[in-house]
Structures are given as structure tokens and as C-alpha cells.
Amino acid sequence: xxxxxxxxxxxxxxxxxxxxxxxxxxxxxxxxxxxxxxxxxxxxxxxxxxxxxxxxxxxxxxxxxxxxxxxxxxxxxxxxxxxxxxxxxxxxxxxxxxxxxxxxxxxxxxxxxxxxxxxxxxxxxxxxxxxxxxxxxxxxxxxxxxxxxxxxxxxxxxxxxxxxxxxxxxxxxxxxxxxxxxxxxxxxxxxxxxxxxxxxxxxxxxxxxxxxxxxxxxxxxxxxxxxxxxxxxxxxxxxxxxxxxxxxxxxxxxxxxxxxxxxxxxxxxxxxxxxxxxxxxxxxxxxxxxxxxxxxxxxxxxxxxxxxxxxxxxxxxxxxxxxxxxxxxxxxxxxxxxxxxxxxxxxxxxxxxxxxxxxxxxxxxxxxxxxxxxxxxxxxxxxxxxxxxxxxxxxxxxxxxxxxxxxxxxxxxxxxxxxxxxxxxxxxxxxx
Ligand SMILES: Cc1cc2nc3c(=O)[nH]c(=O)nc-3n(C[C@H](O)[C@H](O)[C@H](O)COP(=O)(O)OP(=O)(O)OC[C@H]3O[C@@H](n4cnc5c(N)ncnc54)[C@H](O)[C@@H]3O)c2cc1C
Numbered sequence: 001x002x003x004x005x006x007x008x009x010x011x012x013x014x015x016x017x018x019x020x021x022x023x024x025x026x027x028x029x030x031x032x033x034x035x036x037x038x039x040x041x042x043x044x045x046x047x048x049x050x051x052x053x054x055x056x057x058x059x060x061x062x063x064x065x066x067x068x069x070x071x072x073x074x075x076x077x078x079x080x081x082x083x084x085x086x087x088x089x090x091x092x093x094x095x096x097x098x099x100x101x102x103x104x105x106x107x108x109x110x111x112x113x114x115x116x117x118x119x120x121x122x123x124x125x126x127x128x129x130x131x132x133x134x135x136x137x138x139x140x141x142x143x144x145x146x147x148x149x150x151x152x153x154x155x156x157x158x159x160x161x162x163x164x165x166x167x168x169x170x171x172x173x174x175x176x177x178x179x180x181x182x183x184x185x186x187x188x189x190x191x192x193x194x195x196x197x198x199x200x201x202x203x204x205x206x207x208x209x210x211x212x213x214x215x216x217x218x219x220x221x222x223x224x225x226x227x228x229x230x231x232x233x234x235x236x237x238x239x240x241x242x243x244x245x246x247x248x249x250x251x252x253x254x255x256x257x258x259x260x261x262x263x264x265x266x267x268x269x270x271x272x273x274x275x276x277x278x279x280x281x282x283x284x285x286x287x288x289x290x291x292x293x294x295x296x297x298x299x300x301x302x303x304x305x306x307x308x309x310x311x312x313x314x315x316x317x318x319x320x321x322x323x324x325x326x327x328x329x330x331x332x333x334x335x336x337x338x339x340x341x342x343x344x345x346x347x348x349x350x351x352x353x354x355x356x357x358x359x360x361x362x363x364x365x366x367x368x369x370x371x372x373x374x375x376x377x378x379x380x381x382x383x384x385x386x387x388x389x390x391x392x393x394x395x396x397x398x399x400x401x402x403x404x405x406x407x408x409x410x411x412x413x414x415x416x417x418x419x420x421x422x423x424x425x426x427x428x429x430x431x432x
Contacts, residue, residue, distance in 0.1 A: 002030045002347060005111040007080050007090065009036040009064055011044060012312035012332030013117030015405040018071045019340045025072030030347065032073035035092065035109065036064055039077060042140045043402050044119070045329050048179060050143035052150065052186040053193075053430040054367070057140050059422060067406065078107060080118065083284040085305055090114065113307055113346065115339060116294055118280070120313035120327055123273030123291065129250035134270035137179060146269070147430065150187075153267050154194055154202070162201040168208045172255055172265030174247055175272025176213035177221065178364050181230055183269065184209050185366035188237045193429040210240040210263060212255060214272070217243060221326065222362050222374065225385055229372040230364055237369065274327050276314040289316045298354035300339050309342070311335035317355070325357045329398065333405070334358060361386075363395040371395050 004020060006013045017034040024030035040061040042050070049055035068075035078092030088111055095104040121138045124130035135146040157169040171187060173180045191207045211218065211234070218234075218241060219227045234241060242263070249256040254264040276292035287295040287303045293316035295303045300315065302308045312332035317325045325331050338355040345352050361383055363373030371391035374383035386394065403412040 001028070002112040003033065003110060004030055004113045004115070004343060005033045005035065005090065005109055006115040006117055007035045008117035008119055008312070008314070009034050009041050009067075009075075010117060010119045010312065010332065011329045011402060012336040013115065014041050014062075014064075014067065015333060015402070016115060016117065016311070016336040016340055017073050018067065018406055019336070020343065021068070021071040021073035023340075023344070024347075033076060033109070033111075034064065034068065034073055035076045035078055035080060035090070037077075037079040038140070039064060040140070041067070043329070043399055046399070047137045047140065047143040048183040048186055050140060051135075051137055051146040051183065052190040053147055054186055054189060056426070056430045057144060061140065062406065076107075076109065078104070081106075081279060083286075084108070085284045085286075085308075088112065088114075088307070111307075113309070113343060115343075116280075116302075116308065116310040116314055117312050117332070117336075118277060118314045120274045120276050120293075122270055123275040124270050125273060127247060127250060127270075130270050133250045133252060134174070134268045136270055137183070149267060150190065151431075154191075154199055157206075157266075158194075158199040158201045161203070161206055167202075168206050169202060169267075170208045170210065170254070170265045171267045171269075172210045172212060172263055173269045173271055174212050174255065175270065176211045176215070176218035176241065176243070177271065178219065178362070179271040180211050180213075180269075181218055181234065182365055182367075183271065184211050184234060184239045185237060185369055188239070189367040189369070190429060197427070197429065197431060205238065207238075208240065209238075210242060210265070212245050212247060212263060213241070213243045214246045215243065219364060222364070223383060223385070226362075226364070226372055226374055229385070229387060230366065233366050233370045233372065237366075274313065280314065291316075299342055299352040300335055300355050301342075301352070309339050311339055319357055325355075328362075329402070330360055331357055333402065336405075361394075363391055363398070365392070365395050 006017045020032045025032040040063055042057055042061045046055055050057045064075045080090055081093040082091035089108045092107045094106050097103050122136045136142050161167045187209050217227045246258040247255045248258045254262050280292045294310040296310050296315045296317050300309050302310055313327040342352040359376050361375035365371045372387050373391050374385050376383050
């Protein structure tokens with residue numbers, strides 16, 4: 001029986017493992033196996049909400065073992081560290097516990113077909129001090145850590161503000177892409193919620209959130225009118241947006257610009273740039289680009305090895321217009337469906353179908369204040385700008401689509417209902 005191994009149970013990989021498990025694993029037509037470095041999955045676009053406490057990751061996360069049991073695939077906990085293409089084996093690093101005692105030694109897993117879906121990480125472009133002083137939002141663990149730092153910083157700032165009236169809490173975010181912009185708005189929401197829950201010495205105008213962007217506008221990947229709408233909303237909240245500002249160094253005091261200026265910040269987040277993990281650069285002769293993504297053909301098979309597919313943020317595919325498929329959840333979702341069909345075709349000796357990215361538009365959630373974005377429609381030529389309630393509805397539906405792919409309509413309906421109930425019975429913010 002053929003063995004299909006998927007590495008990375010994120011927006012793309014977990015949907016693929018679930019579909020293949022339901023189709024092939026259930027009927028004993030193939031072994032479907034999923035490898036992930038963590039025991040649970042949380043949809044990555046929710047991480048800024050976890051970081052600010054708007055979302056309790058403990059409620060929305062999904063256990064890989066439970067998903068594997070329900071959908072007929074095998075789950076392996078482990079971090080992929082290498083590949084042996086000749087023996088068709090991938091190498092998983094040893095696992096240690098918190099006291100550094102070994103739990104599992106290095107392991108090798110064999111495969112007939114391999115799907116790489118390990119996602120991406122923030123690219124700090126080697127900026128000195130970034131790793132030492134900035135928080136990153138690439139994983140649930142990092143988002144949880146940031147949340148704790150935010151609560152502690154707030155506790156301290158609230159105490160200082162009670163003694164010093166002119167005190168300011170400075171939070172700096174590098175990168176005005178969707179993550180940076182959404183995080184800035186969420187931070188303002190957190191501030192007003194914390195004030196409602198008793199940390200009310202720090203007044204609204206004492207919170208100074210700055211977004212720093214090297215380009216000339218925020219949300220540069222989206223149409224200019226969306227940038228303007230988001231900029232307008234951020235200005236209303238009092239977020240300071242510094243465009244055309246290049247950060248050369250990060251120190252304990254804050255961000256140092258190319259010109260030598262200092263943007264002071266107690267809490268710093270790096271949310272600019274995307275790259276695939278460094279260990280993928282030399283992955284047993286597979287072709288990669290300058291940000292370590294695996295180059296794929298239109299069938300999503302890697303260019304140097306047709307038994308290896310790559311999807312989502314860790315893959316690199318040029319479209320007809322010469323631009324790469326963007327690193328977005330919607331691309332990972334579409335590619336999971338394409339690879340699912342192509343694996344069925346591969347096993348049936350049928351020709352594989354090419355992947356074509358369908359841009360459904362992009363939405364940016366500015367917490368409870370607003371949602372702005374563009375939708376690509378068949379009726380309109382090009383994109384249509386949406387704002388407010390409709391935009392919010394479409395934004396939420398992206399996550400619902402992911403949940404439906406993992407759990408089906410009925411369970412997703414129940415989850416939506418329990419989410420509503422939780423909103424009534426739990427605090428509006430994760431306060432611990
Ligand atoms: C804060 C934030 C907000 C975002 N908002 C949006 C949005 O609104 N809309 C949108 O379209 N996109 C958004 N994105 C981008 C989107 O999250 C990604 O494009 C999408 O998650 C990519 O899916 P993926 O399957 O490639 O990887 P991921 O979803 O990142 O999953 C990768 C998986 O691989 C696992 N993994 C990593 N390394 C290893 C290893 N060595 N061994 C084993 N497992 C490994 C990880 O644990 C993870 O489970 C956002 C991203 C962030 C950070």
C-alpha cells in the first residue's frame with residue numbers, strides 16, 4: 001500500500017491530511033500520515049488575536065491526534081530536520097522534555113509521496129538585535145508568550161501611570177502588512193478592555209502604538225484605496241504610522257532607523273517579510289529560491305523530484321503574469337485541494353492538473369473598529385472594495401471555510417454556536 005506523508009499540519013497540510021484520510025485512509029487504499037512539530041493546530045491568521053488576548057487559543061485549537069483518529073490518518077509528533085531522497089525517508093529531530101531529557105530519539109519515516117507544507121516564518125533580514133528584542137508571531141507559542149509580555153508590560157505601565165501623569169507606553173511594530181496593521185488595532189481594543197477590567201490608570205492617549213514601514217504606504221500588497229481606508233481607521237485610533245522608514249538595528253531602547261533616529265518602544269514586534277525555514281535551503285538537492293521556498297511546477301510537484309509536492313507558504317510558484325503565488329491562507333487552502341486531486345490522479349496513473357491561483361480578495365480586520373478589504377467578483381471586472389459588516393462577515397467566513405474543510409458543516413455549525421455562547425459566559429479578553 002502506498003504511503004503518503006504530509007509534513008506540516010497548518011492551513012494547507014491539515015486540510016489535505018483530512019481529505020486524503022477520509023478518501024484513502026478510511027478504505028485502506030493508502031497510508032496517510034501527518035507530521036507536525038506541535039501537538040495542536042490553530043489557524044495562523046488568528047495569531048494576532050491570541051497575542052492580544054482577544055482569542056483564547058485553548059478554546060480554538062485542535063488536537064492532531066483526535067483529528068487523525070476521526071479522519072483515518074496517522075499523526076507523528078516531530079520536527080522535520082532533513083531529507084534522504086534516495087531512500088525516500090524524512091528525518092525527524094529528537095524530542096526532549098522541558099528538563100532537556102530525551103522523550104524520543106531521532107527517527108526516520110519512509111514515504112512514497114511526500115507533501116511539504118511547513119509554512120513560513122517572519123524574515124528579519126538579519127537586522128541586528130531583532131531576534132534579541134522583538135517578539136514574532138509565527139506560532140501559537142510565540143503568540144502566547146507575547147500575550148504574557150503584554151499583560152506584564154500593562155501591569156507595570158498602569159502602576160507607573162498612576163504615579164506619573166505624563167507617562168507613555170510605547171509599542172512598536174515593524175511591518176505594515178496585514179499582521180502589523182491588524183495587531184495595532186487589536187492592541188487598542190486590548191487597552192480599552194483592560195481598562196474596563198480594572199487596569200484603568202493608563203489612559204487611552206498614554207498608549208502610543210507605532211507602525212514602521214519601509215515602503216511608502218501600509219498594506220502595499222492591497223489596492224491603494226484599501227490602504228487609505230485602513231490608514232484612516234488607524235489614524236482615528238491614534239496609531240502613529242511611519243512609512244518610508246527603514247530599521248537598521250533594534251536595541252533595548254527601541255528601533256534605530258537607517259538615518260540614526262531612535263523610535264522608543266518598551267514592547268517591540270517584528271512582523272515584516274516572510275521566508276521558509278532555513279533548514280529547507282539545502283534540502284537534499286531540491287530547488288529553492290532566495291527565501292528558502294521550494295520551487296514547484298504547475299502541478300505543485302517540486303521541480304527536481306516528482307514524488308515530492310509542496311504547498312502553502314513554503315512553496316514558490318510563478319503565475320502567468322510573472323508574479324509569485326502570495327503566501328496566504330486562501331492559496332494554501334486552494335493548493336491543498338489541488339494536491340488532493342493530483343495525488344488521486346497520480347495513484348490512478350492519470351495526468352496531473354495545473355494549479356491556478358484564484359484571488360478571492362483580501363480582508364483586513366481592524367479589531368471591533370472596522371474591517372476593510374477587496375473582493376474579487378465575476379460580476380465586477382477587477383476588485384470591489386468592502387467595508388464594515390459585510391467585510392467582517394466575509395473575513396470570518398474564511399475561517400469558517402477552514403473549519404468546514406476540517407470538521408464538515410454540522411460540527412462547524414456547533415462550533416460557531418459554542419463560540420457565541422463562550423462570548424456570553426467568558427470575559428471579553430483572556431486576562432491570564
Ligand atoms: C498574524 C497573521 C495573520 C494572517 N492573516 C491572514 C489573513 O487574514 N488572510 C490570509 O489569507 N492569510 C493570512 N496570514 C497568512 C496565513 O496564515 C498563511 O499564509 C497560511 O497559514 C499558510 O499556510 P501553510 O499551510 O503554508 O502553513 P501554516 O499554516 O503556517 O502551517 C505550517 C505548519 O507546519 C508546522 N511545521 C513547521 N515547521 C515544521 C517542521 N520542521 N516539522 C514539522 N512541522 C513543521 C507548523 O507547526 C504548522 O502547523 C496571516 C499570517 C499571520 C502570521
